Amino acid sequence: MTKETREVYVFGTCLIDLLRPEAGMAALRLLERAGFHPIFPQAQSCCGQPAFNSGYRREARAVARAQLTAFTRELPVVVPSASCAGMIRNHWPALFAGEPEETQARALAARTFELCEFLDRAGLVLQDRGESVRVALHHSCSARRETRTTASAERLLTQLSGVECLAPAHAEECCGFGGTFAIKQDALSAAMADSKCDALLATGAERLISQDAGCLLHLQGRLARRGDALPVQHIAEFLWERIA
Amino acid sequence: MNVPGPMTALRARVREALGKAPVRRNFRAAMDGIRAKRADALPDATDFAQRRARTAAIRARALARLPELLERLEQRLEANGIRVHWAEDAAQANAIVLDLLRQAGARSVIKGKSMVSEEIGLNDVLGEAGIAVVESDLGEYIVQLAGEPPSHIVAPAIHKNRHEVATLFQAHHPQREATEDIEGLTAEARQVLRARFAQADAGISGVNFLVAETGTLVLVENEGNGRLSTSAPPLHIAITGIEKVIERLDELPPLLDLLTRSATGQPITTYVNFISGPRRADELDGPREVHLVLLDNGRARIHADPLFADTLRCIRCGACINHCPVYVQVGGHAYGSVYPGPIGALLEPQRLGLEAGGSLTSACTLCGACGDVCPVAIPLPGLINQLRAEGVEPRTDSPLPDAGRLRHRGEALLWRLWAAIYAHPRRYRWLARLLTALRRLAPRRLGAWTRWREAPRPAARDLHRLAREAGFSDE
Numbered sequence: 088m089t090k091e092t093r094e095v096y097v098f099g100t101c102l103i104d105l106l107r108p109e110a111g112m113a114a115l116r117l118l119e120r121a122g123f124h125p126i127f128p129q130a131q132s133c134c135g136q137p138a139f140n141s142g143y144r145r146e147a148r149a150v151a152r153a154q155l156t157a158f159t160r161e162l163p164v165v166v167p168s169a170s171c172a173g174m175i176r177n178h179w180p181a182l183f184a185g186e187p188e189e190t191q192a193r194a195l196a197a198r199t200f201e202l203c204e205f206l207d208r209a210g211l212v213l214q215d216r217g218e219s220v221r222v223a224l225h226h227s228c229s230a231r232r233e234t235r236t237t238a239s240a241e242r243l244l245t246q247l248s249g250v251e252c253l254a255p256a257h258a259e260e261c262c263g264f265g266g267t268f269a270i271k272q273d274a275l276s277a278a279m280a281d282s283k284c285d286a287l288l289a290t291g292a293e294r295l296i297s298q299d300a301g302c303l304l305h306l307q308g309r310l311a312r313r314g315d316a317l318p319v320q321h322i323a324e325f326l327w328e329r330i331a
Numbered sequence: 332m333n334v335p336g337p338m339t340a341l342r343a344r345v346r347e348a349l350g351k352a353p354v355r356r357n358f359r360a361a362m363d364g365i366r367a368k369r370a371d372a373l374p375d376a377t378d379f380a381q382r383r384a385r386t387a388a389i390r391a392r393a394l395a396r397l398p399e400l401l402e403r404l405e406q407r408l409e410a411n412g413i414r415v416h417w418a419e420d421a422a423q424a425n426a427i428v429l430d431l432l433r434q435a436g437a438r439s440v441i442k443g444k445s446m447v448s449e450e451i452g453l454n455d456v457l458g459e460a461g462i463a464v465v466e467s468d469l470g471e472y473i474v475q476l477a478g479e480p481p482s483h484i485v486a487p488a489i490h491k492n493r494h495e496v497a498t499l500f501q502a503h504h505p506q507r508e509a510t511e512d513i514e515g516l517t518a519e520a521r522q523v524l525r526a527r528f529a530q531a532d533a534g535i536s537g538v539n540f541l542v543a544e545t546g547t548l549v550l551v552e553n554e555g556n557g558r559l560s561t562s563a564p565p566l567h568i569a570i571t572g573i574e575k576v577i578e579r580l581d582e583l584p585p586l587l588d589l590l591t592r593s594a595t596g597q598p599i600t601t602y603v604n605f606i607s608g609p610r611r612a613d614e615l616d617g618p619r620e621v622h623l624v625l626l627d628n629g630r631a632r633i634h635a636d637p638l639f640a641d642t643l644r645c646i647r648c649g650a651c652i653n654h655c656p657v658y659v660q661v662g663g664h665a666y667g668s669v670y671p672g673p674i675g676a677l678l679e680p681q682r683l684g685l686e687a688g689g690s691l692t693s694a695c696t697l698c699g700a701c702g703d704v705c706p707v708a709i710p711l712p713g714l715i716n717q718l719r720a721e722g723v724e725p726r727t728d729s730p731l732p733d734a735g736r737l738r739h740r741g742e743a744l745l746w747r748l749w750a751a752i753y754a755h756p757r758r759y760r761w762l763a764r765l766l767t768a769l770r771r772l773a774p775r776r777l778g779a780w781t782r783w784r785e786a787p788r789p790a791a792r793d794l795h796r797l798a799r800e801a802g803f804s805d806e
Contacts, residue, residue: 108794127798130756142719146750232699261656265696277783308784
């Protein structure tokens with residue numbers, strides 16, 4: 088394959104951009120390691136999901152439209168978030184239905200991939216250099232039901248010889264982040280976080296990892312408030328740390 | 332004085348429910364059990380996908396021909412000797428039932444389970460008219476004694492454990508020996524209810540499916556109370572929504588199969604009742620009169636709305652409720668609606684209007700668990716999200732009551748501001764620069780977020796800058 092065809096776009100997501108850029112950098116490095124040439128368009132911002140899930144579709148469309156102009160070449164778009172990848176892939180076509188950009192949005196949706204899914208399909212080989220560690224993997228609902236890429240994350244982690252990956256009880260249940268839900272129904276969101284934190288801590292894991300920064304921000308914030316010491320890491324950061 | 336709005340009231344009920352640790356434990360245990368049963372009954376995802384494609388198609392087909400099927404249903408039912416009554420709303424339905432009972436001189440009613448009767452508030456209306464109503468479904472009987480509404484559409488008393496039921500029974504059946512044993516409690520209810528069946532002047536029940544081709548009312552249940560309620564008293568009044576009709580009898584088995592597997596994990600219920608008319612001349616038992624009240628109460632309007640018509644595919648199995656991570660935390664009463672959980676968040680805002688019911692769409696993380704298990708493939712999360720949009724940025728021709736009424740100036744302004752920044756790369760870059768530069772000044776308190784969680788702090792350098800500095804190309 089030529090270098091040309093191995094080019095990929097990276098859509099970093101707004102949460103990672105401003106709050107967890109190390110995860111985005113790790114995603115870029117992992118893609119390089121997998122033999123790709125990642126491109127990070129500086130004109131990108133957000134997939135529009137926060138407004139979309141709050142009912143403000145016009146505003147969501149305006150923001151999503153701006154991304155269409157940032158990712159114009161016909162390259163795969165790799166997203167280190169199942170939530171944002173799912174938004175683009177599953178909801179942009181409807182968001183742009185009947186709009187002039189509909190075809191463009193559909194095309195972009197069709198070439199959007201969640202990071203683990205993309206690395207797994209690309210056959211990335213991971214050589215574990217880290218010390219043995221037990222991690223709890225929190226599957227986001229987006230990874231489970233929007234992009235359906237939980238298995239990809241698990242396959243990547245199984246390659247790491249020193250990593251024991253633990254699943255919490257009620258693993259299939261939402262952690263209670265839910266975007267603006269965390270604000271609008273804050274008590275409910277915290278109660279759900281508590282159930283999730285209890286289950287995660289009960290695994291005896293030394294670290295919590297996930298494919299989505301949204302869940303992690305919420306869980307990290309709640310763990311810290313509860314005084315529980317469970318370090319939190321985006322899966323991209325974790326994978327890169329193990330093999331770098 | 333300010334009357335609290337629906338959103339404030341919902342949040343208050345949620346806070347109250349979250350404070351009741353024993354009830355929350357009951358819900359957790361009950362939902363874990365019922366989810367495991369469903370998983371055992373539908374173990375293969377591919378098989379489930381195939382089955383539900385078929386059931387969804389049957390329901391969609393029926394809804395596509397709803398007026399025609401209802402007409403045929405009425406003809407067949409009348410030919411079978413079942414009188415059909417049409418009710419546009421709750422008041423009409425209640426009046427019809429009350430009239431029928433009065434004409435028959437009925438003073439006491441035994442009821443089988445019916446969520447539609449909850450929807451129209453029938454028990455209160457009959458009580459005020461001096462007619463004694465006894466619920467015969469065990470769960471409904473329990474919540475009736477407790478003076479509470481059902482907390483679940485299939486398992487009305489799921490919020491109570493056996494100790495609470497025992498206490499309730501001791502208070503209401505003082506002549507009986509106290510027990511906390513589940514079999515003992517069931518036997519006690521059975522014996523108390525047995526007498527009520529014999530005495531009742533009329534039976535009122537719900538319906539699971541209406542078969543247009545044969546004019547049959549189909550009713551599933553596990554306790555035999557449905558059969559007794561509909562056959563022991565001389566008068567049977569069935570009440571249900573107009574959407575329950577299907578075309579043919581041979582469409583019924585796949586629906587029943589997925590209904591019971593989804594609801595309770597059973598391949599079939601203990602009783603499957605096919606009611607096709609009153610007692611005939613040569614028959615020894617059965618009611619002398621059978622009536623069906625067909626309720627609209629907003630359903631025709633939902634049916635006419637292309638965006639939300641799929642709501643009516645619902646067969647009321649409760650699987651969406653059982654798998655909802657919000658419901659399992661707070662239970663059904665916290666919703667404050669007749670139908671709780673995901674189906675409530677979808678149906679109630681359409682039925683009651685967005686002003687009264689729209690807040691329910693906020694009690695959802697859009698996690699998708701409900702949509703995954705729905706036996707008729709209703710895209711619940713997508714539709715709940717659509718309802719949010721109808722609340723703040725409705726379609727110009729939206730038929731939803733109170734469309735757009737959930738738009739608040741402050742929130743709308745915030746989203747416009749957000750879009751004005753995030754849709755413009757240069758402005759967004761400025762925001763990122765500002766937040767990262769001033770990260771040490773980031774507030775420690777961020778409203779509702781930091782009521783429960785620590786505040787995140789912006790990164791020292793954002794990803795745009797890190798990627799550029801590391802030499803990753805821009806295009």
